[in-house]
Amino acid sequence: MHEWKSDLVLDAKCRLGEGPAWFGGHLWWVDILQKQVHTYDPAKVAHTVRDHNQAVTVVVPRASGGLAYATENGFFVSDSENGELVPVADPEFDRPQNRFNDGKCDSAGRLWAGTMPTNGEKETGAFYSLSPDKTVTKHFGGVSCSNGLAWSGDNRTLYYIDTPTRRVDKLDYDAQTGAITNRREAFAIPDGLGYPDGMTIDADGFLWVAMWGGGAVYCFAPDTGAIVGKVSVGAKNVTSCTWGGSDLSDLYITTARDNTSDEELRDLPHAGGIFVARVNGKRGAYEARAFGG
Numbered sequence: 001m002h003e004w005k006s007d008l009v010l011d012a013k014c015r016l017g018e019g020p021a022w023f024g025g026h027l028w029w030v031d032i033l034q035k036q037v038h039t040y041d042p043a044k045v046a047h048t049v050r051d052h053n054q055a056v057t058v059v060v061p062r063a064s065g066g067l068a069y070a071t072e073n074g075f076f077v078s079d080s081e082n083g084e085l086v087p088v089a090d091p092e093f094d095r096p097q098n099r100f101n102d103g104k105c106d107s108a109g110r111l112w113a114g115t116m117p118t119n120g121e122k123e124t125g126a127f128y129s130l131s132p133d134k135t136v137t138k139h140f141g142g143v144s145c146s147n148g149l150a151w152s153g154d155n156r157t158l159y160y161i162d163t164p165t166r167r168v169d170k171l172d173y174d175a176q177t178g179a180i181t182n183r184r185e186a187f188a189i190p191d192g193l194g195y196p197d198g199m200t201i202d203a204d205g206f207l208w209v210a211m212w213g214g215g216a217v218y219c220f221a222p223d224t225g226a227i228v229g230k231v232s233v234g235a236k237n238v239t240s241c242t243w244g245g246s247d248l249s250d251l252y253i254t255t256a257r258d259n260t261s262d263e264e265l266r267d268l269p270h271a272g273g274i275f276v277a278r279v280n281g282k283r284g285a286y287e288a289r290a291f292g293g
């Protein structure tokens with residue numbers, strides 16, 4: 001197993017930094033609990049924060065310009081980067097105890113995101129996609145904490161994490177129709193590593209899984225679950241990761257400051273920050289994909 005260290009990029013002190021996405025030469029992410037969207041431009045060493053009146057959990061580019069979002073109140077779009085959020089669909093308007101969580105777009109411009117109960121219930125969330133024509137499809141329910149997702153390089157498999165299961169699952173994926181079928185376990189997370197949270201895939205097909213409570217991102221071989229590598233992070237609660245930089249070889253990592261004790265914070269003063277690692281020529285295959293609608 002390879003082991004790498006990550007470096008602090010930005011001491012953002014996010015309570016719940018999440019959802020990193022690289023597009024337009026910037027890293028984008030959200031702080032769900034502070035209802036913020038952040039950007040960081042490494043070329044200019046410039047950080048921006050935009051406050052919202054609701055918890056934003058996903059931010060992705062929009063093919064027509066502007067951005068698309070998942071929030072605690074459903075799917076939204078804006079016409080420009082600082083434009084107002086316009087509601088598109090709220091598939092769980094009847095479940096106010098739920099909110100959206102992690103999500104990203106597929107190669108056909110659909111925005112995929114799942115939900116989670118915030119009141120300690122189990123298996124009352126679901127996994128959805130929003131098509132460019134703005135129709136919503138519910139793919140499955142029974143979700144407790146919908147989290148990381150990634151498509152294989154051949155675009156025929158979707159990897160998916162519902163955190164409390166401590167598994168990475170896989171489904172057959174049809175890019176043309178947007179159907180996902182045959183959900184089964186790809187591999188289980190070994191004991192002691194923490195809880196699987198956000199995830200990305202590299203150009204060689206390996207999965208990079210952020211570990212809540214685990215202080216690291218682990219790289220897994222998707223067919224066997226073998227641990228190929230570990231990136232240590234200066235935070236206990238590591239939430240997600242994505243490839244960025246001009247050649248997509250910088251692994252950007254988001255973290256949370258909440259759920260870290262004062263004693264732990266003495267050793268991990270930058271918890272809630274953004275970290276980056278370069279990992280032996282590994283790189284991503286593409287920038288964050290855009291919502292097509």
Ligand code: CA
Nearest residue numbers: 102147197198
């Ligand atoms: Ca997450």
